[in-house]
Amino acid sequence: MIRNREALLESAQDPELAELALDCIAAGIRAADPSHATSERIRLSDGRLRVGDEPYDLSAYDRVLVLGGGKAAAGVARALETTLGNRLSGGVVGVPADGDTAGLDHIEPVTAGHPTPTEGSVEAGERVLTAANEADERTLVLAVVTGGGSACLAAPAGDLSLAVLRDVTDALLAAGADIGETNAVRKHVSALKGGRLARAAAPATVVGLLVSDVVGDDPAVVASGPTAPDPTTHADALDVLDRYAIDAPAVRTHLEAGARGDHPETPDAGDAAFERVTNHVLAGARTAIDAARDHAAAAGYEPLVLSSRVRGEAREAALTGVAVAEEALATGDPVAPPTVVLSGGETTVTVQGSGTGGPNGEYALRAALELADTDAPVALACVDTDGRDGSADAAGALVDPGTIDGRGVARDALARSDSHGYLAERGALVRTGATGTNVNDLRVFVVGRQT
Structure with a gap:
């Protein structure tokens, strides 16, 4: 799984802590x-599909479709094919170019772009929408909603173009907008x-199957909430553009028209569209953390x-993580310790x-700067799980206290x-490499005993 594991351990200050x-x-x-x-989480028995504790009698449906997208969509789809086999009527999922689509026979993967949408993302989004519009009350839609779905399923509203969607997404990410703010615009x-x-x-039965990459696992935020009520409005999306001074004239014009009522608002919790919709979180950040916790305890x-x-901000969050490690040692x-x-x-x-980077690299570099030139028995591994x-x-x-070999150069890189x-x-x-999942960041501070 970690392709350069041996090289990392060879350069670690304390290989035992780094290995853990x-x-x-x-x-x-x-x-x-x-x-x-x-x-x-999903079982098939006696003609009933059970998702968690909720059963769905397949005899009540003429068709079972799988529709959705995201970084983990291929993995979810593959498990559904294994479970349902020929009971599946078909489906479409938008997946990144590096997604593993082996084993998909009934569900068609469409190669899409991430983190910004591509023409493939538009194709995937439009095909998913077409299939959804053809569903009726005797259709069971298994909606695969996973992190990365916002980019993998692009169906521009109104007269907006793919290029406009790409530009506004890139601008929001570069400006430091959080996922809730970015998705308020995307929606x-x-x-x-x-x-x-x-x-x-609607009126099909829709079962959302979520692999969450957002804080709190809110179905309205994962992949911009295609199967969840939307608590945001066109006016909220305009506020995000204003807050981050995003220059997106076409998007602004579209949002202003929506705020005036010129085109429909996204459906909220009272909308009849959700009368036959349930959402289930199959995995999220806590899934990865709990497994890491169990491994640490076993060690x-x-x-x-x-x-x-x-x-x-990643660089600020890093200071808190280092402070906890320092307090544990002191x-x-x-x-x-050992903890x-x-x-x-x-x-x-x-x-x-x-420069080149991301939140986990920035977190690690800031933490390494704080630990530099100390004798703290600490190793930190932090990754995006995708x-x-x-x-x-x-x-x-x-990183560890020996990673930094020049504070000035490191601070310049951070800047x-x-x-x-x-x-x-x-x-x-x-x-x-691509892991086929996405439950967001995972950070591990290993703190040994002070000698």
């Missing part, structure tokens, strides 16, 4: 594997997001879960230069948003 950090990361990613998570420039997939499929370390909901609070301190969530980076951290081709990084550039030169990047 990497093993915890690997355990977390494995637990969030979408095929595994789907198989754990209102899409014919599919913000509950509009559920509206298109003889006391695990402490700080939170699965860490957000804000006082034994909130947990005595593994875990957290997840979704931090952001306000891009300040032309295997790609922001704009970089690595999942994240493994230029070039965390991956700096860490790559020091062999600290963690490389997993």
Whole structure:
């Protein structure tokens, strides 16, 4: 899973601590594997499909369709094919180019773009919408909604173009907008997001199957909530553009028209579209954290879960993580070493230069700066569980007090948003390749005993 594991351990200050950090990361990613998570939650018995505790009598439906998209969509779809076999009538899922689509016979994958949408994303979105519009009350729609679905399923609303959607998405990400803010805009420039997939499929029975990459696992936020009521409005989306000074004239014109009532608002919780819709979270940030925690405990370390909901600027969040490790070493609070301190969530980076990086690289570099030139027995591994951290081709990084070999150069890299550039030169990047899942960030501080 970690392709450069041996090289990372060779350069670590304390290979034992580093090895445990990497093993915890690997355990977390494995637990969030979408095929595994789907198989754990979905069963077929006596003609009933059971999702969690909720049964669906397949004799009540003439067709069973799988529709959706995202980074984990292929894995969920593959598990559904294994479970349902010929009971499936067909389906379409939008998946990234590096997605593993092997084993899909009834469900057609469409190659789509991520993190910004492509023509393939438009094709996937339009085909999913077409199939949803053809559904009737005797159709069961299994809606696969996973992280990355916002980009993989692009169906521009009104007269908006793909280029306009790409530009506004890139601008919001570069400005440091969080996922809720970014999705408030995405929902209102899409014919599919913000509950509009559920509206298109009505009166079919819609079962949302979610692999969550958002803090709190809110179905309205995962992949911009295609099967969930939308609490935001066109006016809220305009507020986001104003807050971050986003220059997007075509989007602004579209949103202003919506705010005037010139085209329909996204459906809210009182909309009849949701009368036959349920959403189930198959895996989320806590899935990965709990698996990492269990691995740490089995290794003889006391695990402490700080939170699965860490957000804000990555470089600021890193200071809190380091402070907890330092306090544990100094006082034994909130947990005595040897310990593994875990957290997840979704931090952001306000891009300040032309470097290469992402939230986990920035978190790791900032933490390494704080630990530099100390004798603290600490190793930190932090990754994006999809295997790609922001704009970089690595999942994240493994750092310790020996990673920094020049504070000035490191601070300059941080100032230029070039965390991956700096860490790559020091062999600290963690490389997993595409993992086929996405439950957001996973951070592991391994704190040994002070000697």
